Amino acid sequence: MRYNFKFDIVRHRRKFFAVSIAITLIGIVMLAIFNLNYGVDFRAGTNFDITVGQATDQAKAADIFKNAGYDPSTLTVGGTNNDRVTARFDKVLGQADETKVQAAFKAVYGDKVSMEVNTVDTEIARDLAVKAIYAVLASTIGIVIYVSIRFEWRFAIAAIISLLHDAFIVVSLFSIFRLEVDLPFIAAILTIIGYSINDTIVIFDRVRENLRFAKLKTFDDLAELVNRSIWQTMTRSINTVITVLIAALCLFIFGSPAIRLFSLAMIFGLVSGTYSSVFIASPIWLLLKNRTLGSKAAKPAVEK
Amino acid sequence: MNGKRFTAFLLVVVITFGIIGATTPWLLKNVRLGLDLRGGFEILYVAEPLEAGQAVTPDVLKRTAESVAQRANASGVAEPDVTTEGKNRIRVRLAGVANQEELRKILQEPAQLTFRSGPPDFKTIEMRGSDFVEHGATVGFEQGTNRPMVQIKVKDPAKFQAITKRLTNQPLAIYLNDELLSAPNVSGEISGGTAVITGNYTLAEANKIRDTINLGALPLKLTEKYTQSVGASLGQQSLKETGIASAIASVLILLFMLIWYRVPGIVASIALISFTWLLLAVSVLMHATLTLPGIAAFVLSVGIAVDSNIIMAERIKDEMRSGKSILSSLKSGSKHSFRTIIDAHVTTALAGIVLYIIGTGSIKGFALTLLLSIVLNILTNVFFSRWLLHMIVRSNLAQKPGYYGVKESEIHAL
Numbered sequence: 001m002r003y004n005f006k007f008d009i010v011r012h013r014r015k016f017f018a019v020s021i022a023i024t025l026i027g028i029v030m031l032a033i034f035n036l037n038y039g040v041d042f043r044a045g046t047n048f049d050i051t052v053g054q055a056t057d058q059a060k061a062a063d064i065f066k067n068a069g070y071d072p073s074t075l076t077v078g079g080t081n082n083d084r085v086t087a088r089f090d091k092v093l094g095q096a097d098e099t100k101v102q103a104a105f106k107a108v109y110g111d112k113v114s115m116e117v118n119t120v121d122t123e124i125a126r127d128l129a130v131k132a133i134y135a136v137l138a139s140t141i142g143i144v145i146y147v148s149i150r151f152e153w154r155f156a157i158a159a160i161i162s163l164l165h166d167a168f169i170v171v172s173l174f175s176i177f178r179l180e181v182d183l184p185f186i187a188a189i190l191t192i193i194g195y196s197i198n199d200t201i202v203i204f205d206r207v208r209e210n211l212r213f214a215k216l217k218t219f220d221d222l223a224e225l226v227n228r229s230i231w232q233t234m235t236r237s238i239n240t241v242i243t244v245l246i247a248a249l250c251l252f253i254f255g256s257p258a259i260r261l262f263s264l265a266m267i268f269g270l271v272s273g274t275y276s277s278v279f280i281a282s283p284i285w286l287l288l289k290n291r292t293l294g295s296k297a298a299k300p301a302v303e304k
Numbered sequence: 305m306n307g308k309r310f311t312a313f314l315l316v317v318v319i320t321f322g323i324i325g326a327t328t329p330w331l332l333k334n335v336r337l338g339l340d341l342r343g344g345f346e347i348l349y350v351a352e353p354l355e356a357g358q359a360v361t362p363d364v365l366k367r368t369a370e371s372v373a374q375r376a377n378a379s380g381v382a383e384p385d386v387t388t389e390g391k392n393r394i395r396v397r398l399a400g401v402a403n404q405e406e407l408r409k410i411l412q413e414p415a416q417l418t419f420r421s422g423p424p425d426f427k428t429i430e431m432r433g434s435d436f437v438e439h440g441a442t443v444g445f446e447q448g449t450n451r452p453m454v455q456i457k458v459k460d461p462a463k464f465q466a467i468t469k470r471l472t473n474q475p476l477a478i479y480l481n482d483e484l485l486s487a488p489n490v491s492g493e494i495s496g497g498t499a500v501i502t503g504n505y506t507l508a509e510a511n512k513i514r515d516t517i518n519l520g521a522l523p524l525k526l527t528e529k530y531t532q533s534v535g536a537s538l539g540q541q542s543l544k545e546t547g548i549a550s551a552i553a554s555v556l557i558l559l560f561m562l563i564w565y566r567v568p569g570i571v572a573s574i575a576l577i578s579f580t581w582l583l584l585a586v587s588v589l590m591h592a593t594l595t596l597p598g599i600a601a602f603v604l605s606v607g608i609a610v611d612s613n614i615i616m617a618e619r620i621k622d623e624m625r626s627g628k629s630i631l632s633s634l635k636s637g638s639k640h641s642f643r644t645i646i647d648a649h650v651t652t653a654l655a656g657i658v659l660y661i662i663g664t665g666s667i668k669g670f671a672l673t674l675l676l677s678i679v680l681n682i683l684t685n686v687f688f689s690r691w692l693l694h695m696i697v698r699s700n701l702a703q704k705p706g707y708y709g710v711k712e713s714e715i716h717a718l
Contacts, residue, residue, distance in 0.1 A: 131663055139658035146654050187670050194652050201648040236618045243557045244607030250553035256542035
């Protein structure tokens with residue numbers, strides 16, 4: 001399909017910049033106020049899973065904890081006969097506390113009480129997250145060097161901005177909608193970054209190709225070239241994101257609940273990745289490149 | 305129509321699908337499933353030296369991991385997966401464990417090597433793990449008989465000398481925790497601080513005893529930092545659901561390619577199926593473990609693979625619209641698109657390489673899958689699909705631009 005109606009993307013760039021900046025600002029505010037909704041991997045604490053050997057209820061279990069001097073942040077009663085008490089503490093409890101809790105339950109329910117205690121140390125998950133951030137920063141340097149050699153540094157800057165934009169948009173959306181962040185989320189962000197850079201480079205490659213025969217005098221010449229390059233690759237941009245979205249949506253709808261949030265992060269990232277490649281990265285390159293035109297008379301065409 | 309070329313194309317397709325069809329059941333059976341897909345539990349330990357001031361060296365950590373794997377094996381767990389991570393971590397993945405609590409206790413306990421006396425029950429402990437020199441046990445051969453034997457160094461020769469003097473001609477039993485390994489007879493007073501265990505050992509048995517003693521003397525204390533357990537039925541359900549989701553996604557993607565791109569779509573579908581099969585085969589041969597995020601990455605890499613086909617097909621369409629013949633459109637289209645694909649792939653691969661070098665654990669695994677799929681993608685979705693398309697075009701079977709998704713009205717005169 002050829003797109004006969006060609007919307008002038010670069011002329012409306014300020015609207016797209018505004019949308020991205022708005023989402024980013026909302027994201028920063030949300031992150032500052034509410035932070036992320038960290039999943040179990042990122043929250044230190046101790047989980048008790050206590051089988052008491054007879055039916056019980058939440059009030060009774062809460063009383064036992066209270067009398068022993070503990071206040072669990074969540075407390076549920078379940079199991080086939082309502083004989084299983086699950087309690088979660090947001091701080092890490094030691095061996096002494098475990099013994100005390102066990103004694104308190106044994107005092108009420110007798111010797112049938114058996115416990116399973118799980119302690120999560122956030123050090124591992126945080127370590128991985130920090131490593132992931134370092135790895136992403138280091139790979140952006142690698143990308144900058146490669147793209148600067150194969151293309152030019154302006155493409156590299158524009159690609160990196162759009163890549164970080166996509167990663168941040170997904171983090172922001174997870175903060176805004178209070179979606180849980182756990183270890184697979186980090187994998188999703190990494191995938192999105194890989195996709196975003198891939199998507200942007202294909203458009204830039206077309207810009208580079210068109211540049212070879214272009215005689216550029218004014219900003220409008222440059223803007224026309226960028227617009228043309230974007231539209232020449234538009235079918236590919238759309239079709240590729242459609243196929244990857246098919247995959248991510250299928251995993252989201254039909255997949256197991258364990259990867260539902262992972263798939264959702266992917267869906268956010270794919271949409272943002274395609275959007276930023278077309279509407280953010282290319283106009284940024286245009287603005288950077290425009291400075292080299294020399295003719296100061298060529299003022300950027302401002303949208304009306 | 306050139307029948308020879310078309311026959312060649314059909315032959316390649318039939319052979320490719322034949323290989324895929326014949327090997328896929330075997331591959332699927334041999335995929336190593338992660339705990340999240342088959343149930344089991346995972347523990348991440350942080351290792352610390354038992355005595356303050358000692359360092360955790362990579363070597364000691366590796367031996368501790370081997371010891372943990374041995375203990376899991378000994379308690380009847382099939383295929384325990386024990387790996388070291390970073391400077392001081394050990395990750396244990398176990399499937400199908402009946403009594404988690406008990407196993408966790410066994411794994412975490414430092415192996416207690418003891419020399420005991422007093423047959424038949426050997427109740428008296430003469431020496432403990434801390435009495436032996438770390439990694440001091442070696443395998444040697446008896447002079448004359450040339451039978452394998454195990455030599456052990458003790459930290460305090462005088463103490464050992466006193467014990468062996470007292471127990472001459474009596475058995476001195478070697479226990480690991482509560483398991484009797486062997487009960488060699490003490491042949492005489494030993495003064496040099498080196499104990500020798502002889503017996504009718506094969507070399508393998510002697511090696512095993514040496515390893516046990518060396519492992520037992522390890523001064524590492526393991527602390528659980530993270531545990532996760534998934535019920536077996538829950539894991540199977542996840543596998544089933546994710547499998548169904550992947551199948552639906554694959555069918556939809558192939559349909560999309562066939563409807564939108566016609567002939568290049570057929571070729572892309574063949575290349576995509578080959579790509580998926582190759583990725584699966586290499587993963588199985590590399591003993592990679594398939595986890596839930598792994599399946600997601602798998603489906604996603606199919607997305608990247610589709611992109612390569614789309615870039616090439618779109619480029620060929622562009623060339624055809626400019627008025628070129630189908631063959632020369634194919635030639636210049638694949639040439640131009642190749643550069644695009646390579647630049648996009650190298651940039652993505654660069655990110656993958658850095659992630660692999662810097663990352664640990666699941667980041668590393670993710671980066672490896674990414675790099676692998678990039679290499680295989682170029683093989684299948686660039687070279688293989690280009691070759692297939694060449695054969696179809698050269699057979700003169702599909703001559704109409706419509707077969708390539710190009711309308712006659714769009715074609716400009718040259």
